[in-house]
Amino acid sequence: MITPAIEAGQLTVSYGGRRVLDHVSFAIPPGSFVAVLGGNGAGKTSLFRTILGLNTPEQGHVLVEGQRFGKGRMPVGYMPQMRRMVAGQLSGWHMVAAALRGRVWGVPWYSAAERAEVNAALNAVDAWELAARPVMSLSGGERQRLLLAQALLDHPRILLLDEPLASLDPARMRETTRRIHDLARERGLTVLFSTHDINPLMGFMDHVLYLAHGKALLGNVDEVMTTPALTALYGAPVEVVRADGRLFVVADGGADTLHCCDCAEHTR
Numbered sequence: 001m002i003t004p005a006i007e008a009g010q011l012t013v014s015y016g017g018r019r020v021l022d023h024v025s026f027a028i029p030p031g032s033f034v035a036v037l038g039g040n041g042a043g044k045t046s047l048f049r050t051i052l053g054l055n056t057p058e059q060g061h062v063l064v065e066g067q068r069f070g071k072g073r074m075p076v077g078y079m080p081q082m083r084r085m086v087a088g089q090l091s092g093w094h095m096v097a098a099a100l101r102g103r104v105w106g107v108p109w110y111s112a113a114e115r116a117e118v119n120a121a122l123n124a125v126d127a128w129e130l131a132a133r134p135v136m137s138l139s140g141g142e143r144q145r146l147l148l149a150q151a152l153l154d155h156p157r158i159l160l161l162d163e164p165l166a167s168l169d170p171a172r173m174r175e176t177t178r179r180i181h182d183l184a185r186e187r188g189l190t191v192l193f194s195t196h197d198i199n200p201l202m203g204f205m206d207h208v209l210y211l212a213h214g215k216a217l218l219g220n221v222d223e224v225m226t227t228p229a230l231t232a233l234y235g236a237p238v239e240v241v242r243a244d245g246r247l248f249v250v251a252d253g254g255a256d257t258l259h260c261c262d263c264a265e266h267t268r
């Protein structure tokens with residue numbers, strides 16, 4: 001049997017007794033491109049942080065290529081949500097370089113191999129022109145590219161990307177998704193890609209991992225994005241609507257769009 005890239009077994013994550021993930025189990029096949037969906041507070045970031053070993057599960061486990069985190073070097077690149085990013089006078093190049101493994105903050109010397117690795121990561125996301133610019137002068141989309149370059153350092157086999165489409169306009173969402181998809185296919189990477197809008201990922205993702213009310217459902221788009229499947233997951237009536245070739249998940253009553261088009265670009 002092929003070892004899953006990521007496997008959760010009865011995974012339970014709580015904060016102060018409040019369960020965010022409640023006995024969640026799934027197995028992500030290696031090399032797959034997975035959209036991680038769910039409304040605000042559904043637990044997407046918590047899941048990523050648990051995979052990275054930054055949260056300790058209350059119960060259950062999560063395995064990366066069959067191992068618990070901390071057992072040897074983990075092949076995982078992480079792109080955090082941009083709102084957690086601290087921008088400053090640092091140039092784009094130095095911001096990416098700061099994420100090199102084993103770097104001591106503030107030490108300005110880089111080996112030739114480290115410089116080559118940073119340059120390669122910047123080139124891979126087409127961000128070479130951002131290398132000399134102060135991060136604080138960059139647009140949201142440009143900062144996203146630097147965060148993605150950071151995640152590519154150290155040759156990961158798995159990428160955890162936390163809302164890489166936040167703050168992008170609709171055309172850029174599609175372009176960014178395509179860039180990540182093509183890069184992942186070229187390198188054989190497994191990608192977990194959290195987003196509030198599934199539509200820019202249409203045609204790119206292999207699976208959807210949908211989180212709601214502490215539970216998770218993994219499958220392909222046609223299995224997960226159905227009214228019965230999501231109603232069962234939420235434990236309350238929701239409707240999956242297709243309109244103009246786009247997918248919407250709407251709570252019963254119509255007013256509350258749970259994800260997709262709750263992003264600023266689509267609610268204006």
Ligand SMILES: Nc1ncnc2c1ncn2[C@@H]1O[C@H](COP(=O)(O)OP(=O)(O)OP(=O)(O)O)[C@@H](O)[C@H]1O
Nearest residue numbers: 015016020038039040041042043044045046047081
């Ligand atoms: N360190 C923490 N301490 C206490 N509660 C936390 C902590 N981290 C997250 N939470 C809570 O856990 C829940 C899940 O948060 P999480 O950030 O994982 O959700 P998310 O799906 O990524 O949300 P969003 O789409 O809004 O980014 C939220 O209610 C959040 O307030």
